[in-house]
Amino acid sequence: MARKTKISRTFMIALAAGAVVLTLVLAFLPKPVEVDLAPVTRGDLVKSIDAEGRTRVAETYVVSTPVAGRLLRVRVNPGDIALRGETVVAQMRPTNPSVLDSRTREQASAAVDAATAALRLARANLNAAAAAEDLASADFARTQSLFDSGIVSQAALDRAQSTLRAGRASRDTAEAAIAMREAELANARANLIGFDDVGLANAIGSAGGQEIPLYAPIDGRILRLMQESETTLPAGAPIMEIGDIASDLEVVVDLLSSDAVQVSVGDRVILRDWGGPNDLTGEVTRIDPFGVTKYSALGVEEQRVNVEIALQSPLDERPGLGHGYRLEAAIIIWQAEDILTVPASALFRDRDGWAVFVARDGIARLTPVETGQSDGLMTELKRGLAAGEMVILYPSAAITDGVRIRQRDAE
Numbered sequence: 001m002a003r004k005t006k007i008s009r010t011f012m013i014a015l016a017a018g019a020v021v022l023t024l025v026l027a028f029l030p031k032p033v034e035v036d037l038a039p040v041t042r043g044d045l046v047k048s049i050d051a052e053g054r055t056r057v058a059e060t061y062v063v064s065t066p067v068a069g070r071l072l073r074v075r076v077n078p079g080d081i082a083l084r085g086e087t088v089v090a091q092m093r094p095t096n097p098s099v100l101d102s103r104t105r106e107q108a109s110a111a112v113d114a115a116t117a118a119l120r121l122a123r124a125n126l127n128a129a130a131a132a133e134d135l136a137s138a139d140f141a142r143t144q145s146l147f148d149s150g151i152v153s154q155a156a157l158d159r160a161q162s163t164l165r166a167g168r169a170s171r172d173t174a175e176a177a178i179a180m181r182e183a184e185l186a187n188a189r190a191n192l193i194g195f196d197d198v199g200l201a202n203a204i205g206s207a208g209g210q211e212i213p214l215y216a217p218i219d220g221r222i223l224r225l226m227q228e229s230e231t232t233l234p235a236g237a238p239i240m241e242i243g244d245i246a247s248d249l250e251v252v253v254d255l256l257s258s259d260a261v262q263v264s265v266g267d268r269v270i271l272r273d274w275g276g277p278n279d280l281t282g283e284v285t286r287i288d289p290f291g292v293t294k295y296s297a298l299g300v301e302e303q304r305v306n307v308e309i310a311l312q313s314p315l316d317e318r319p320g321l322g323h324g325y326r327l328e329a330a331i332i333i334w335q336a337e338d339i340l341t342v343p344a345s346a347l348f349r350d351r352d353g354w355a356v357f358v359a360r361d362g363i364a365r366l367t368p369v370e371t372g373q374s375d376g377l378m379t380e381l382k383r384g385l386a387a388g389e390m391v392i393l394y395p396s397a398a399i400t401d402g403v404r405i406r407q408r409d410a411e
Contacts, residue, residue, distance in 0.1 A: 032406035047334040053253040057243030066190030069094040082216035108191040115185035126174035133167035220244035251309040260305035274327035346391040357392040366401035
């Protein structure tokens, strides 16, 4: 009986010692590190340069005083519609309607000759632009036919279409230049007006006073007034700006020079946060060849480059958008469809390349990967992982190859 009691006591002591040892082992075993996991997925990826932009009318026209005189109070307001050659936007009275002296008349006559020559040059440029547009149109038609037959690639068709659009834009620019030259010629001819001028005398007589009417140079809207109250102004003083918001509105974005070198003419642009419910589309048309030194809000010196964007959304999709309005522009510099992507927060530098920690059976495994483009949130994955594998986000110093991990509970 004593022997059985001794054996039982020894067994209990051994069992208690084993329990203590097991408890200590479990207490000092490293606990799994809690981590956040995300899968490797396939999808579309777009890389863009985002910046703040401003709208503006590409070609604004400044109505100025043709002669020195007294400007009567301006009756039009910003936003009013103006018709070329019909709408009287301002009236003025000459302060000195005496006959021009010989030197001033010769100078004014020379200005008329120069304006006439500039108008002829603008018309010649219009003929050249029209010929270039016709050539681009014929080339696009041929390329379209070859593309439909499967002879040329989509890239060749896109280039032909881009050339055609550039030709149309050049023709529009040439037509606008003619309107500007005609206005300059009219301004130069107005400088020849003297009190003894028969045309002016008839105009004064028909007006019932000495007022000289100033007509709108283009069809558009009054953008802003530089002078509104009645005042005396010298010749050539600006009075107001007129522009065509409906068809001549564009966007200007101020980019860092390091971003501007990644942008190309023809890049697609998405315009957001302009105040409407939908996003607008545009296309880069011009990149300034020089940078301007500016200072950021923190006083850091930066080189900035202006990038011009043509609005492609129709007028009914951007109601109310006017001259000088703010918006956000996303210039797309790279995009791809159905590619393997990994969260950028899972990547870290490892030696000379990139790597991630992959969760396999509760163990973190260091895996080198080869990456491509990135939009800041997702990164193109060229080699190293397969779709569906789980990677660790924001790996800390506690994560090493082979460490036990556990997914953090969602709060």
